[in-house]
Structure formats: structure tokens, C-alpha cells
Amino acid sequence: MSTPLTDAPTESTTPRRMARGAHWLVLRQHRAILLCLLGLTVLASLWLVHQRGQLIDLLDAAGWPEKDVPQPVVGRQYENLTMLLGSLPVILAVFLGAPLIAADIEQGTARLVTTQTVTRRRWLVTKLGWCFGAALVSCVVLSALFTWWWRPYRSVLSYSWLEPTVFDNTGPVLPALALFLTAAGVTIGVLLRRVLASMVVTFVFAVVVETAWDLLREHLAPTRTFTYPLDAELPARLSESYEVERWAASADGTLYGWGSCAEATDEALDACLAKTGIVDNVIEYLDYEQMAAMQWTGAGILLAGTVALTVFVVWRSSRQPL
CATH class of the missing domain: 1.20.1050 (Glutathione S-transferase Yfyf (Class Pi); Chain A, domain 2)
Structure with a gap:
């Protein structure tokens, strides 16, 4: 038993x-x-x-x-x-x-x-x-x-x-x-x-x-954001960052889709930039740190x-x- x-x-x-x-x-x-x-x-x-x-x-x-x-x-x-x-x-x-x-x-x-x-x-x-x-x-x-x-x-x-x-x-x-x-x-x-x-x-x-x-x-x-001039390169310190999103921004901080003026020809590009006032790139990222x-x-x-x-x-x- x-x-x-x-x-x-x-x-x-x-x-x-x-x-x-x-x-x-x-x-x-x-x-x-x-x-x-x-x-x-x-x-x-x-x-x-x-x-x-x-x-x-x-x-x-x-x-x-x-x-x-x-x-x-x-x-x-x-x-x-x-x-x-x-x-x-x-x-x-x-x-x-x-x-x-x-x-x-x-x-x-x-x-x-x-x-x-x-x-x-x-x-x-x-x-x-x-x-x-x-x-x-x-x-x-x-x-x-x-x-x-x-x-x-x-x-x-x-x-x-x-x-x-x-x-x-x-x-x-x-x-x-x-x-x-x-x-x-x-x-x-x-x-x-x-x-x-x-x-x-x-x-x-x-x-x-x-x-x-x-x-x-x-x-x-939490993600971080970084703003830099439109014609500038991304700083080397962000070379290991992971890009989450990218925008274009006007001087007053208005955000536009990154490709808003990217497909325009040279003459049309100048007109697009002047119309929207885009002067900066904005990147949302996660840093390696x-x-x-x-x-x-x-x-x-x-x-x-x-x-x-x-x-x-x-x-x-x-x-x-x-």
C-alpha cells in the first residue's frame, strides 16, 4: 500500500x-x-x-x-x-x-x-x-x-x-x-x-x-531629438544612434515629412523650401548609451x-x- x-x-x-x-x-x-x-x-x-x-x-x-x-x-x-x-x-x-x-x-x-x-x-x-x-x-x-x-x-x-x-x-x-x-x-x-x-x-x-x-x-x-541645419552632415557623435524618425523643420519649429521637398528639381526645390520655410533637419533617435x-x-x-x-x-x- x-x-x-x-x-x-x-x-x-x-x-x-x-x-x-x-x-x-x-x-x-x-x-x-x-x-x-x-x-x-x-x-x-x-x-x-x-x-x-x-x-x-x-x-x-x-x-x-x-x-x-x-x-x-x-x-x-x-x-x-x-x-x-x-x-x-x-x-x-x-x-x-x-x-x-x-x-x-x-x-x-x-x-x-x-x-x-x-x-x-x-x-x-x-x-x-x-x-x-x-x-x-x-x-x-x-x-x-x-x-x-x-x-x-x-x-x-x-x-x-x-x-x-x-x-x-x-x-x-x-x-x-x-x-x-x-x-x-x-x-x-x-x-x-x-x-x-x-x-x-x-x-x-x-x-x-x-x-x-x-x-x-x-x-x-524615451527617444531623443536632435536638430541640425538642412545642408549639414549628421554629427559624428550620433553615428551609432538608432534612427526612429526624421523630419524637416521650419524656423518656427513646424515639422514636415522628411520627403516634403526631396523629390523636387533644383529650381522647384528652392521654391518649395521658400514656401515651407524649411531650414533644418530633425532626427528622433535612440542613443547607443x-x-x-x-x-x-x-x-x-x-x-x-x-x-x-x-x-x-x-x-x-x-x-x-x-
Whole structure:
């Protein structure tokens, strides 16, 4: 006869031994996906180091920074690398998060485990801890290496710092996005209780989140504006800025669409400028100096979502049988 489910350990089992048993069980259950994640992290890390070495050799051969470097500096290998990093949160959500609890529910392992010496809460917290820990370590390592690869040479790369290939793969964004999507996968698995359905729904949810994140990214910090004469060049200090919008402006500050007089011939252009009184260019932009604050703001939003989803999973699992 099985022992009734309880949140208290039996008298014959110490908490320390029970904790070790729970960790051993989780590692044994998920050793395949954890080993795959470890291998992926190691291979991607070596790939990053190799790519950085190739970039340094290319720049040295071109005489950079004293000489300009022909564009594009990086090619298909860079695109493949950033695609892999950008896909990692989705991969973790679908193959690690979604089946984490759903597989145990579907196979009956959850009920079996919690009738032994491991309490339901201990088992759940252990699984979530290993899951989130593995995702966090992998993404922190890869994000740190990619930041080390990109930051010193960003001025010669033809990719803006606000593009997903850079913004989402450097700093805290990659780990935070991976944790949020993984937590979402776990939550979907607990709700649907079927592995395949959970993986499919998690993938669709991750695509929706990635799309929404693309729309949110520009709004993580207030934009700035800069006005300069119509016939002047954009100052060099704004060379790394991300242009959000551009206008033409008259002396009294009235804004016109940037192409208001752009298509006119020379004679018509003078007449158009005289009629509208346009004398300045106005650019609305996000500065590179805002990048770190924007990344931490976005990471904070994602981590808050991760905490909320994790609390919901623990709460629901403690109130309803798995």
C-alpha cells in the first residue's frame, strides 16, 4: 500500500537525504536534454571564439582602425551564429520547459514520485531549479561571449545595436528571455498535461512573444531629438544612434515629412523650401548609451513574468493533484 501524499518527510528519511535523492532523480530523468544543452553550449562557445579570431585576423589584414574596412565584414557564418543564439530561448522552451512537468503527468511519474519519500513541493522545486539553472548558465555564458565578440568591433559591423541579432544576444536579454519562455513552457505543460500538445502550444506562444518583443524593443527608453541645419552632415557623435524618425523643420519649429521637398528639381526645390520655410533637419533617435538601460529594463520585465509564472505553477501544483 502506498504512503499517502504529504508535504512532510517521513520520520525515517532526513531532509538532506531526501533532497539528494530528488536532485539525483531529476538529473537522471533529464540527463539527455541536459547533456545536449551542455554540448550545444560548448560547441557554440568554441564557435564564437573562432569567429572572433577570424574577425581580428581580417581587420588586422585590412589595416583597421587606421583604414576603412570593405563591407560586409561578416557574412553567412555570423548570420548562422546569431540565428542559433536567437533560437535558443525557443528551443529551451519547447524541449526543456514544455515536457518538464507534462511528461511526468502524462506518464504517471509525478504521482509515483510524490508517493515516495519526496514531497510534491520538493520534487517540483528541484525540477524547476535544475531547469532554470541549466537555461540560465547556458545563456549567460553564450551572451557574455557574444558581447565580448561584438562590442569592441561594433563600429565596423553593418548591424545596428537595436537589431534583434545584437540587442537580444548581448547583455542580460538572452538569459531573461530564455527563462521567461522556459517558464511559459512549464506553465503550458502543467495546464495541458500532454507533452506533444504542450510543445506545439509553447512553440506558437514563443513566436507570439518574439513578435511582441520586436514591437516593444524601441519603447524600452524615451527617444531623443536632435536638430541640425538642412545642408549639414549628421554629427559624428550620433553615428551609432538608432534612427526612429526624421523630419524637416521650419524656423518656427513646424515639422514636415522628411520627403516634403526631396523629390523636387533644383529650381522647384528652392521654391518649395521658400514656401515651407524649411531650414533644418530633425532626427528622433535612440542613443547607443541607452542600450544597457534598455536591456536591463527589458530583462526586468521578462524576469518579473518568469517569477509570476513560476509562482502560478507552484501554487496550482500544490492545490491540485498532478
